Amino acid sequence: MNLLKIGDLKLKHRTVLAPMASLTDIVFRRTVDEIGGIGLMVTELISAEGLRRKQRRTLEMTRTFDFKTPQFIQLFGSEPEAFAEASEFIENETSFSGIDINMGCPARKVVKKGAGSALLLDPPEAGKICRAVRKAVSLPLTVKIRLGYESENLHEVLNVLISEGVDAVTIHFRLKSDYYSGDARWEFAEGLKDKFDTVLIGNGDIKSPDDAREKFELVDGIMIGRAAIKNPFIFSEIAGDPPGMDGKMEVAGRIMELIEEYYPPVLRLQRIKAFTKYLTAGRPHSKKIKHEIYRSHSFEEVRSLFEIIFN
Numbered sequence: 426m427n428l429l430k431i432g433d434l435k436l437k438h439r440t441v442l443a444p445m446a447s448l449t450d451i452v453f454r455r456t457v458d459e460i461g462g463i464g465l466m467v468t469e470l471i472s473a474e475g476l477r478r479k480q481r482r483t484l485e486m487t488r489t490f491d492f493k494t495p496q497f498i499q500l501f502g503s504e505p506e507a508f509a510e511a512s513e514f515i516e517n518e519t520s521f522s523g524i525d526i527n528m529g530c531p532a533r534k535v536v537k538k539g540a541g542s543a544l545l546l547d548p549p550e551a552g553k554i555c556r557a558v559r560k561a562v563s564l565p566l567t568v569k570i571r572l573g574y575e576s577e578n579l580h581e582v583l584n585v586l587i588s589e590g591v592d593a594v595t596i597h598f599r600l601k602s603d604y605y606s607g608d609a610r611w612e613f614a615e616g617l618k619d620k621f622d623t624v625l626i627g628n629g630d631i632k633s634p635d636d637a638r639e640k641f642e643l644v645d646g647i648m649i650g651r652a653a654i655k656n657p658f659i660f661s662e663i664a665g666d667p668p669g670m671d672g673k674m675e676v677a678g679r680i681m682e683l684i685e686e687y688y689p690p691v692l693r694l695q696r697i698k699a700f701t702k703y704l705t706a707g708r709p710h711s712k713k714i715k716h717e718i719y720r721s722h723s724f725e726e727v728r729s730l731f732e733i734i735f736n
């Protein structure tokens with residue numbers, strides 16, 4: 426199996442943890458890093474403007490740890506200057522291994538500011554942002570896109586991104602207007618590697634090692650989102666590596682421990698509730714216990730509910 430190389434960075438595995446707002450924070454990335462078997466992890470989306478202004482909440486999202494797996498920071502925004510300044514900060518002040526630009530987010534509050542998937546409507550502007558980052562830093566640069574906004578313009582966007590020298594492009598095989606519904610349209614991956622000279626990472630609905638093996642035939646690397654929150658062992662299962670943790674209860678316990686390490690008491694309950702839907706999926710009595718967790722007023726009570734569900 427070919428290794429994945431993004432710029433000068435050689436990855437040990439061809440798998441990537443997807444950026445997911447309020448999920449792929451330092452707690453979850455550290456948990457996945459400890460389980461292992463993964464090539465790259467991407468942070469949740471982080472505002473380029475917030476970083477440029479050194480806003481406290483934004484800076485907190487750039488916290489990192491002594492990791493085995495390389496991590497990229499994902500930036501969103503619409504101003505090339507803000508991207509350039511934020512990228513300089515990342516290169517000079519953090520240990521992230523690269524930068525990923527968000528050109529896929531469908532959320533209204535992001536799109537109405539010309540950021541996220543709105544950039545797919547304006548490929549020249551998307552190109553300017555890549556150029557500004559490229560000029561500002563030498564870190565590896567990737568971009569995450571969708572097939573298009575309301576209609577597909579994948580090849581047009583890929584041509585612009587490649588001409589600006591990005592090191593890899595991740596494609597979530599849906600339109601912005603699909604949000605997360607319907608099946609990801611992997612038929613658009615057919616023949617793409619022959620047409621475009623860049624590293625292509627495919628994303629959307631990969632749920633098992635069998636899905637992964639099938640998609641590796643079409644793209645250079647694969648990115649997994651929701652299935653990795655439900656089953657953080659998926660990367661070690663794909664790699665065939667022994668995992669660094671034993672079962673979901675250990676995962677839930679580690680997530681709670683890290684929440685206590687990184688977040689003040691007032692935020693802890695809200696943080697663990699964000700993972701609940703995914704961690705409890707498919708467990709016996711998960712519906713009932715999930716609702717008890719949502720109604721819970723204490724972090725300790727959530728711990729005992731997890732013990733019931735995982736034991």
Ligand SMILES: Cc1cc2nc3c(=O)[nH]c(=O)nc-3n(C[C@H](O)[C@H](O)[C@H](O)COP(=O)(O)O)c2cc1C
Nearest residue numbers: 443444445446469470569597629630631649650651
């Ligand atoms: C709760 C949630 C938050 C997400 N946040 C982001 C984000 O911050 N940046 C981004 O590029 N994509 C984001 N996505 C999209 C995922 O990265 C991914 O493209 C999508 O979930 C499809 O992959 P999957 O089927 O493996 O989950 C998010 C998805 C979910 C479900």
